[in-house]
Amino acid sequence: MQTTRPANPPDDTARPLEHTLQQVFGLQTFRPHQKDIIEHVIGGGDAFVLMPTGGGKSLCYQLPALHRSGTGIVISPLISLMKDQVDALTANGVRAAMYNSNLDAATARSVLAQLRAGELDLLYVAPERVMRQNFVATLQQLEIALVAIDEAHCVSQWGHDFRPEYAALGALREAFPGVPFIALTATADPHTREDIVGVLGLEGARRFATSFDRPNIRYTVLEKNQPRRQLMRFLESRREESGIVYALSRKRVEEVAAFLAAEGFAAAAYHAGLPAAERSAVQERFLRDDRGIVVATVAFGMGIDKPNVRFVVHYDLPRHLEAYYQETGRAGRDGLPAEALLLFGTQDVAAARAQIEQGGSETQRRIESHKLSAMAGFAESLTCRRRVLLGYLGENLETDCGNCDVCLVPPERFDATDAARKVLSCVYRVRQNFGLRHVIDVLRGSDSERIHKFGHHRLSTWGIGREYSTAEWTSIVRQLIHRGYLVQDITRYSVLRLTPLARALLRGEETLELARPRVREAAGSAGRKPARAAVELDADEQRLFEALRTLRKRLADEQGVPPYVIFGDAALAEMCRQRPANEQEFLAINGVGQVKLERHGAAFLEAIAEAAG
Known part of the structure; x- marks a missing residue:
């Protein structure tokens, strides 16, 4: 049996998309790719959408749900994000609700009654709820407009936030054969993308990818040195702004929050160890601009849709670039200027690596180790931060961004043609079967047992790079990765492989200039231009x-x-x-x-x- 919408709400199914965009959402124009995605889903097609945080992903399923008959089902792992979106939708006159473990029994029954009566345009559901057999059976009796799987990277073991309950969602595609599915994520490297499509059974889905670039965010990395003092220096001119500070542990979160409160900031701690009521109260005060700063654990996501977060500080190093991208992306969702500050210390890398070695399968430890190395490579990079970040996500930025610390205070540059050829030649000589450390050991003429085991002491490239230290070669190799001459194959223990770009450099058909390695860079921001005001008004x-x-x-x-x-x-x-x-x-x-x-x-x-x- 199928139900239809009541006659009293306005029917958007026959109206032009632009009418709904303006009348319901108050927007004058679509962002890039949005209309193509929306029309494809309205037409009944499956879609896989890669779009940056704050890029307008939600509209890609919200608007089709209003133009298709039935209720749109949105699967999201973040209860707080569900609430934000439901609040915003109901404020726009859309019939939306959520169904998750936070609801009391009476409210849950009321939501299910609305669903069965066809009184909802959109229902947000947690993954563990939607996969219950009785809930799937209930949905199969109703008219479903679409199924949207948000934060789709959670289905993949290659993703930075893998969740077993998400992997089970692949069964839904067979349970609703005539319903369009749309999977969306802002953070997925190429390996993760393929895994998402395979797990969810969306091999036939049309793929849409917009730029991951968030040009309004300024990225800055400082070597961690007296971090509380560095944090205070950064926040001093931002007392009236809203922001998030991420720290590695619950203890560190509470210490930093207490320190900021003692310094006169309206700051509060937020982590999984706090009572649910306290976490909820902190988040509500933050969303309502009654609390300016939330200090949260890196591991515990703040699934919020607050558009006026003006800064994000990582007091400690995230384990993955995907997590860093997602967390910094919570700043400047309104498109206005925002800042992302990372305090980076080598001790953070050592601590994170020790944690990785303590748990998980060998495959998972290998994946986590690769991702941590990429995160450290970003922090240590002497090339445009945005180029490094986007390059990791599979997007090539042709020019430097001009809005990161490296671009604003450029490092010294040198003719790296000869050094680059040595690296590329060495990668070729070891048959593209070894990782960064081994290649550097060959270049520096290491006499280790491992070098002799593979006979690499007999290669023509053995010992040709003694002029640079291990740290300097590491910087050069990472720059070659960031510039697209090399890739690290995560599926093969992060071995280095040549790309087509390497051919011209190896043949002597082009030269290359890189940033001169800075083994240790003093912390500080001398010469750094101030960011633009968040709202530029007279x-x-x-x-x-x-x-x-x-x-x-x-x-x-x-x-x-x-x-x-x-x-x-x-x-x-x-x-x-x-x-x-x-x-x-x-x-x-x-x-x-x-x-x-x-x-x-x-x-x-x-x-x-x-x-x-």
């Missing part, structure tokens, strides 16, 4: 912006929702610049839909008129 506009923020906070508190659910900072800034004087002009502001116009238009238009005098 004095009159800034006064109006503060007045609108105050109004937004009052309305949000009255309604019991985070301020950004009313309007985001980017929408307020546009109001300050455009000064809308009537409903039609107000509706043209990006982020203002029909429902928000009806609910809040009068109050904001009055505040704007008062500011005009």
Whole structure:
């Protein structure tokens, strides 16, 4: 038996996509690839979507759910993210709910009753709930618009956040043969992508990939030296901004949070060891701008959709570049300038490597070790941070970004043609079967048992690189990886392999300039240009912006929702610049839909008129 939607809600299925985009979501235009993805899913096609954090992934399943008959099922591992999205959707007039372990029995029954009655456009479900046999049987009796699997990297053993309960989701494709499936992730290297597609049975899905680049985020890495002092120096000019500080352990989280609170910051700890009620209260105060800084464990994800996070600090080193990318991506989701600071110490690498060796299978330890090496390579890089980060995710950035510490304070450069040829030739001579350390040992003429075991002391490249230290060669090899001349094959114990780019360099058809290795770089930010202000407004506009923020906070508190659910900072800034004087002009502001116009238009238009005098 199938149910249909009640007649009273507006039917979006026959309306143009642009109408729904503007009227419901308050957006004037689609972002790159969004419309293609949405039309493909509406047409019944499966899709695999790679899109950066803050790039608009949610719209790729939310809007199709409104244009297809039935209820859209969204599978998400993060209860807090479910709540954020449901709050934002209901504020836009969409019938959305969530079904997870946080609900009491009465609320859970109410949600299931709405689902069976066809009264929901979207239902967010935790993976362990959706795979219960009775729940799947219930869904099979209903009309399902689509199934969206968010954070799809969780299905893959190659992913940075593998979850066994996610791997079981592959069975859903067979349970709903006529329903379009869409898998979405912001963090997946090429190996992880193939695994996702295979596990979920989406080999026939159309693949969409937008750029992973978040140009509004400035990446900075400092060698860890008196980290509390470094953190204070960074935060001193950011007392009015909202941010997240990540630390490695629960103990460190609590120590840093207490330190910041003692220094006058509105900071609180957030980790898995705290009572659920306390974690929930901390998150709610953060979302509602009552708490400026949350200090959280690196391992415990903050699945939040708060758009005005202006900075993310990693007090300790993450284990994976995917985690680093995802966590830094929680800054600047509104597209306004944001900063990501990483404090890097070699002792962090040693501690993380020791933890890796203590658990998991041999395969998992190998994967984790490779990912940790890539993370350390990013931190130690002397080339554009963004090029390193995007290159790891399989995207080649043609030019330096101009918005990272390496670009803003460039290292000394040198003609590395001869050094690069030595490396590439050595990789070739060892038949592309060995990793970075072994290749460097050959270059430096190591007399180790392992070198003799493989007969590599007889190679023409043995000992031709004694002019550089092991640390210097490590920097050179990593730069060659970042520049695309070499790749590390994670499926084969991270062995180095030549890419097609290496051919011209080996043949002497081109030269290469690299950053001169800096074995130790003093911590600090001398010569570093200040980041742009988060919202660039003149004095009159800034006064109006503060007045609108105050109004937004009052309305949000009255309604019991985070301020950004009313309007985001980017929408307020546009109001300050455009000064809308009537409903039609107000509706043209990006982020203002029909429902928000009806609910809040009068109050904001009055505040704007008062500011005009």
